[in-house]
Ligand SMILES: C=C1C[C@]23C[C@@]1(O)CC[C@H]2[C@@]12CC[C@H](O)[C@@](C)(C(=O)O1)[C@H]2[C@@H]3C(=O)O
Ligand SMILES: O=C(O)CCC(=O)C(=O)O
């Protein structure tokens with residue numbers, strides 16, 4: 001069943017882009033399969049984003065991962081620096097990617113496979129075997145969740161082979177990665193008590209009352225599974241032009257449609273633009289993202305079952321590895337799929 005959680009109208013903004021009230025679609029994975037699959041497809045079409053409850057990832061696995069990451073971020077900068085700079089994997093601070101993007105955060109970016117995790121673990125903990133086993137358990141849990149969701153999507157799209165999407169990421173050569181972001185507390189200068197109580201301050205990023213933690217972008221992979229602590233900041237951009245804040249929920253996961261899923265569904269789903277804006281919190285935000293990607297040599301191409309006889313393909317087929325190369329040559333906010341449009345498309 002999908003339950004709309006009404007979010008109060010948060011803030012007025014002078015920005016051209018509007019900020020509005022919104023109910024995040026919620027998918028309950030303990031629901032009947034046919035209901036859940038229909039709901040997921042609708043959420044992917046309408047928002048490219050939803051929250052999932054009864055997800056099956058054990059609380060203990062999540063709590064252990066959170067503890068390992070928090071321990072690492074609490075170390076002195078001189079120690080953390082030894083695990084960096086992120087290129088793209090490792091420890092990064094303020095710099096995102098290679099093309100000049102900046103954010104008010106530090107992060108860990110890792111390849112989500114057991115061999116790489118065990119090789120890198122010594123940079124992140126004094127107890128590397130615990131760090132790699134905790135990270136492996138977390139990654140296995142969210143990978144399974146991604147596969148469950150992708151199977152439901154295939155069912156919701158009436159595709160006979162329900163593993164058509166999930167097999168891309170369960171393949172042993174999958175190129176998925178795992179990221180933990182840590183945003184420092186941000187206290188706006190000269191807070192006016194009355195303004196704060198009435199929730200009327202400007203939410204546009206980099207106003208004096210907020211700061212860009214992670215600039216607007218879409219994720220390039222197939223799906224992203226995000227979990228955060230209870231500190232807010234995540235916003236998504238809706239099809240009708242609103243930036244809307246997503247209330248954090250440490251017990252559940254948020255799912256984002258990525259660019260590759262947009263291509264795999266021939267534009268029926270669109271990858272969701274999102275960003276993190278730090279707004280008045282004495283506590284730091286910590287978020288963990290699993291980016292579910294296929295193998296570098298896997299083809300990204302919409303299966304024929306997606307299209308009507310009369311529908312033409314918006315994108316030419318491409319290999320994930322070729323797409324990734326373009327992704328890394330561009331800035332965070334760029335629309336990379338445009339480079340793969342069929343020439344007949346405008
Ligand atoms: C600026 C960049 C960082 C990024 C690679 C890119 O060139 C453009 C996409 C960025 C992004 C966004 C989603 C994920 O956080 C990420 C790991 C990814 O796959 O694409 C990051 C890349 C990164 O931080 O390395
Ligand atoms: O930190 C967050 O909450 C979101 C970060 C994000 O979108 C990303 O790392 O791609």
Ligand SMILES: [Fe+2]
Pocket residue numbers: 217218219274
């Ligand atoms: Fe993202």
